[in-house]
Amino acid sequence: MGEVKDVPLLSELLKDSPKNWGKWGADDEVGSLNYLTSLEVIRGVGMVRSGKVFTLQVPMGAPEGDPIWPGRRTAQRVNVMDHSHYQCGKGPHFPGELHYADDMMIMYLQGSTQYDALGHVWYDDQIYNGFEAETTTGGMTKASVLPIAEKGVVGRGVLIDMARYRLKNVLDRGETFDHEDLMAAAAQQGVEIKKHDILIIRTGFIGSFYTMPSDNFYDNFVEPGLTYSPELVSWFKDMEIPNLVTDTIANEVTIDPVSGIALPLHSALMRNLGVAFTEITILDELADDCAADGQWAFLYVAAPLKVVGGSGAPVNPVVIK
Numbered sequence: 001m002g003e004v005k006d007v008p009l010l011s012e013l014l015k016d017s018p019k020n021w022g023k024w025g026a027d028d029e030v031g032s033l034n035y036l037t038s039l040e041v042i043r044g045v046g047m048v049r050s051g052k053v054f055t056l057q058v059p060m061g062a063p064e065g066d067p068i069w070p071g072r073r074t075a076q077r078v079n080v081m082d083h084s085h086y087q088c089g090k091g092p093h094f095p096g097e098l099h100y101a102d103d104m105m106i107m108y109l110q111g112s113t114q115y116d117a118l119g120h121v122w123y124d125d126q127i128y129n130g131f132e133a134e135t136t137t138g139g140m141t142k143a144s145v146l147p148i149a150e151k152g153v154v155g156r157g158v159l160i161d162m163a164r165y166r167l168k169n170v171l172d173r174g175e176t177f178d179h180e181d182l183m184a185a186a187a188q189q190g191v192e193i194k195k196h197d198i199l200i201i202r203t204g205f206i207g208s209f210y211t212m213p214s215d216n217f218y219d220n221f222v223e224p225g226l227t228y229s230p231e232l233v234s235w236f237k238d239m240e241i242p243n244l245v246t247d248t249i250a251n252e253v254t255i256d257p258v259s260g261i262a263l264p265l266h267s268a269l270m271r272n273l274g275v276a277f278t279e280i281t282i283l284d285e286l287a288d289d290c291a292a293d294g295q296w297a298f299l300y301v302a303a304p305l306k307v308v309g310g311s312g313a314p315v316n317p318v319v320i321k
């Protein structure tokens, strides 16, 4: 994404934007996930009614490719050992002749459904909680994904189906919405977005990847999503939202149509408020079920992989209704 003239710097756009730095101590690395206390876990568990389970990860390493931020490469799974090795006499011999299959994966840590580390993005040489950007060099030593993975994410999740609210299967490229739209959609769904809820937003965008040739998906790549405003940022702060989960690759509209800045919410929410970002989920089946049974709030459970120094890590979030 090239430099565009007359676009302000993030430091100008966000000069008065609120921060949660220091709120949970100078060493904190999990930010707004601190809102998810044991009481919030119990509140989440209290949402379970039928025992229906939904998994929100997209398939990883599909031969036809996975949805991914342009410029990254899709995950590659490589067979290292399988039946063919034994057929040609190259399989290892174990006492008792146990045979096995092995494989390995080469992937971007943001190359599937994932949690971003809070230090994944920055401006002005500081990441979340004021840690120096230098701490990202050669592997993150501060605000990596590891503390999020060690904590785990459990609470009351609420799904807002923006696509359904706008009577679409998929929001249009570049289509935006804000917190007022989220609340209007919630009211129509008959659910309330409550303080400390894990906020899950469906646009239909990731689902659309599986309905078209990938060249078409990436052509003129502009995602739909939340768009920056000071009021939206204040709403996230006041609602003490711990975690934003969407079925887009970047959790926000690609280019803010007002300022022209790319991905300003990554900085305003993740870097400054410590809101955890979960991206590239698939929400279509869950949304259809919620529309059918009218239950839009549920228990949400997730823990990314414990990648030491990772800027993010794959995850398969689980929703239980």
Ligand code: UVW
Pocket: 069, 110, 116, 120, 249, 250, 251, 266, 279
């Ligand atoms: C970028 O890093 C550009 O975005 P994401 O957080 O979606 O991986």
